[in-house]
Amino acid sequence: MVYCSKCGEKIPDDAYFCPKCGTKTDKGKTAKAAYPTDELRDAFYKVGIELERAFNIAAHETHSAIQRARENMQQKSAQREGIVCPNCKTKNPYGSIFCHSCGTRIAPTEESHGSA
Ligand SMILES: [Zn+2]
Ligand SMILES: [Zn+2]
Numbered sequence: 001m002v003y004c005s006k007c008g009e010k011i012p013d014d015a016y017f018c019p020k021c022g023t024k025t026d027k028g029k030t031a032k033a034a035y036p037t038d039e040l041r042d043a044f045y046k047v048g049i050e051l052e053r054a055f056n057i058a059a060h061e062t063h064s065a066i067q068r069a070r071e072n073m074q075q076k077s078a079q080r081e082g083i084v085c086p087n088c089k090t091k092n093p094y095g096s097i098f099c100h101s102c103g104t105r106i107a108p109t110e111e112s113h114g115s116a
Pocket of ligand 2 (some may be wrong): 077085086087088089090099100101103104
């Protein structure tokens with residue numbers, strides 16, 4: 001075992017860099033070690049995973065944003081076009097609960113508020 005000249009961390013004899021602070025060890029200096037490419041590759045690999053995850057999240061959020069916008073537009077066009085009665089095909093104003101022509105219920109049943 002050797003000790004880091006900077007932070008005093010115990011370092012394996014064959015280490016070129018202090019695992020704690022990154023300072024080059026005597027061995028690293030004498031070996032004229034290049035930058036720890038394995039660590040770099042590892043770091044890039046991790047960054048790649050993070051990027052991919054970020055992209056996935058972004059894609060997912062973009063997708064749901066588009067979905068929301070689409071639903072919004074559908075709702076707006078429904079407001080503009082009104083509700084077509086499934087029974088007699090009469091167009092009723094948006095917000096109608098019953099068809100003004102045949103009396104069929106055209107609003108979603110969730111309108112009912114129980115005992116009110
Ligand atoms: Zn150190
Ligand atoms: Zn009708």
